[in-house]
Amino acid sequence: MPVADPSLASSWSLLGPSQAAQLSFGSSMDATKLEEARMLLSGMDYSRATRQDEDGDTILHIYVAKGLRECAFVAAERLRDVGRLDAKEHKGKTALLVAVTANQPEIVQDLLSLGADINACDVKGQTALHLAAHYGLPVVLQVNNYPNTKQHDYHSRSEKLYSMTPLHCAAISHSLTMKALSSSGLVDVNLQNKAAEKLSCVQTLLNYGAFLLSQEIKSNKTVLHLAVKEGNVDLVRYLLRIPLQNMKDFVNLKAHGHTALHMAAGLHGNPHQAEILRLLLSRGADPSIRNLENDQPAHLLQSGLQGEQVSHPIILTASQGRLVSVVVEVNS
Known part of the structure; x- marks a missing residue:
């Protein structure tokens, strides 16, 4: 997707290569585990494989939350075939949104390849992009640009539910981390790395078409x-x-x-x-x-x-x- 301003394409270089998020997803699934998952699902009662429990969770939601990639893939195939791949649990999260929140980029990619709706939102109006930006997950944001997905909006927002774009979420999240880093008074490597990841989220969103002048x-x-x-000041300087x-x-x-x-x-x-x-x-x-x-x-x-x-x-x-x-x- 082209950026809002052609000159933004060069902004990727503003972060050093050690800070820029690197794609780490895309590894192939374990063939043995995949076959075991197919056997497990084939022997499972149909209603158990497709129904939602009292919290609205499908078996796919559960597999995704546990990071069981092969099981999640097979369950997603089953739910896709019955038109329930984007079923929502009690907080409005589809399996894709759960995968984003759980920072499971490979499962995110799998679900998108199977046709999961990237524009689905939870009860707060947050899409996969909002959540990835909020939690500072640049790799997940890059998965969301997976070429086989349907078109999606990098500056989407719901006027009724969620007034911020993913870019606003990324900026706020970065500021919170920088504030925590400043108040700690110590050299916190974990917070420093998290701040770099969140700045990478800002950069990734801009590179994929987020509108810099968008107003909340x-x-x-x-x-x-x-x-x-x-x-x-770090984010001001970058912008x-x-x-x-x-x-x-x-x-x-x-x-x-x-x-x-x-x-x-x-x-x-x-x-x-x-x-x-x-x-x-x-x-x-x-x-x-x-x-x-x-x-x-x-x-x-x-x-x-x-x-x-x-x-x-x-x-x-x-x-x-x-x-x-x-x-x-x-x-x-």
């Missing part, structure tokens, strides 16, 4: 607004390095009147405030834009010297055609 329905936030609001042709439009989009620069100006006490401000301004953020309260970003900066502070000269506001330099005071 309820708040009108783009992924840039979300990253700035959380002080996620602003994408060679987008209409970068100024992206940077100056409003979310209920606030640009990303307004949000950055409000990051009082955040150690990354000054860097985020500089990054936004370097990519065309307009300091003269006013929000719904008629405030420019400069009006939202913290005032006064509280404790030991470091001052950074930042050009923030325009007055009578002249740029006026003001001082951003950031807690050290």
Whole structure:
């Protein structure tokens, strides 16, 4: 699927090869286990093989959750033949959604090859793409681009149930991991790896066609607004390095009147405030834009010297055609 902007195709190189998610699925099934699974299913009572239990689970849901690939494949064939491959359990999850949640990329690929609906959503309106982005599973997202699947939407959302696109989910998930990494105060390799995987999810979604300028329905936030609001300088830096042709439009989009620069100006006490401000301004953020309260970003900066502070000269506001330099005071 082509990306929203042709220039985004080069964004894959923005992460080093050690960070980029590598496809690890696609290994063949164990022939012996597959034959055993066929014998097991053939000897099983028909209703047991196709019915749903009190929680709505089919035997396929159970096999998928346990990671029993060969059994899941045979059960999926049986349910496909009776038109129940996309049966939903009590939380609205199809077997495909369970496979995504359980981080089983090979089973995800198998189900898609058998015709599972990639656009099926649970009771919250989350599709396979939303869940893979939320849990930070870049390999699963790449499986979702499996060439034999039906067309699917990398910026899909349900206005009634789920107002965010998968890209929004990936951005929020990355920010949560970065916040946990920052608050731990330790060198946590597991969290570092998870953060890299979640950034790979952002990258994968963009490479497969997610729309960078897409705004969340309820708040009108783009992924840039979300990253700035959380002080996620790593994600802000990544997003602003994408060679987008209409970068100024992206940077100056409003979310209920606030640009990303307004949000950055409000990051009082955040150690990354000054860097985020500089990054936004370097990519065309307009300091003269006013929000719904008629405030420019400069009006939202913290005032006064509280404790030991470091001052950074930042050009923030325009007055009578002249740029006026003001001082951003950031807690050290």
